[in-house]
Amino acid sequence: MENITNQDRITLKNLKVADFASEETLCFTATVIFDGKPVATASNDGHGGSTRLLALEGQRDRFTEAEAFAASLPPDVTEYDDPNDRSRRFTIDITLDYLVDGLANAIHADRKLRTSFNRDVGNKVLFIKDGKLLFIKGIKLKAIADRKTYFASLRTRQAQPIVILAELPPEQAFDLWKQHVLGDKPD
Structure with a gap:
């Protein structure tokens, strides 16, 4: 195919x-x-x-x-x-x-x-930590007024570096999300 x-x-x-x-x-x-x-x-x-x-x-x-x-x-x-x-x-x-x-x-x-993806990225604070796609339960991305401050605070609470999908360009966030959701199954 x-x-x-x-x-x-x-x-x-x-x-x-x-x-x-x-x-x-x-x-x-x-x-x-x-x-x-x-x-x-x-x-x-x-x-x-x-x-x-x-x-x-x-x-x-x-x-x-x-x-x-x-x-x-x-x-x-x-x-x-x-x-x-x-x-x-x-x-x-x-x-x-x-x-x-x-x-x-x-x-x-x-x-x-x-x-x-649009449903996930619009409703959840999605991030990659230690090679895994994670989100914070009970926190809606749309409800965060000051995202910059919230994301900085989230980073300081983590032991390892994280990548927050909401901070990435949409296509890059989609590709990263897809990679973690589908794994090695591109179809």
């Missing part, structure tokens, strides 16, 4: 997910963007079937180019054994619908993760 999120020629726009309708697969609709321009609509009903792609009017040639680009990507080597040869991993050739599925799942997972 790494080759899906590392390429930047095919992206999605206007992704709408219906979690309540997602059963076997992610239920979604989106616009497929190829080299910065819309080429197709994508949809999946969430019942385990494949994603339907419909080329936009006048974009059939570019849609075909997008399909060819997707097919040129290295195959997805899964963590599962190949049913025909247990000594190898199951490998999936990339198609445009497979790529779109992967992108939709990655974007949706990132959105959910960011929502969780």
Whole structure:
């Protein structure tokens, strides 16, 4: 799946997910963007079937180019054994619908993760101490009037140095939070 999120020629726009309708697969609709321009609509009903792609009017040639680009990507080597040869991993050739599925799942997972982060960082005094993500129970970040003084006081009460997430730029705080919440599981 790494080759899906590392390429930047095919992206999605206007992704709408219906979690309540997602059963076997992610239920979604989106616009497929190829080299910065819309080429197709994508949809999946969430019942385990494949994603339907419909080329936009006048974009059939570019849609075909997008399909060819997707097919040129290295195959997805899964963590599962190949049913025909247990000594190898199951490998999936990339198609445009497979790529779109992967992108939709990655974007949706990132959105959910960011929502969780925003809830945590907005409500808790989160900090890293001794390689662990911690927070102070019963203290809401929003209720602290003088954060600078409070954070200085918090630092003096600690035996080891700490990193307070609320003092970091948002992306750096998110990356640090994610590293501690997910551990070595980036997906």
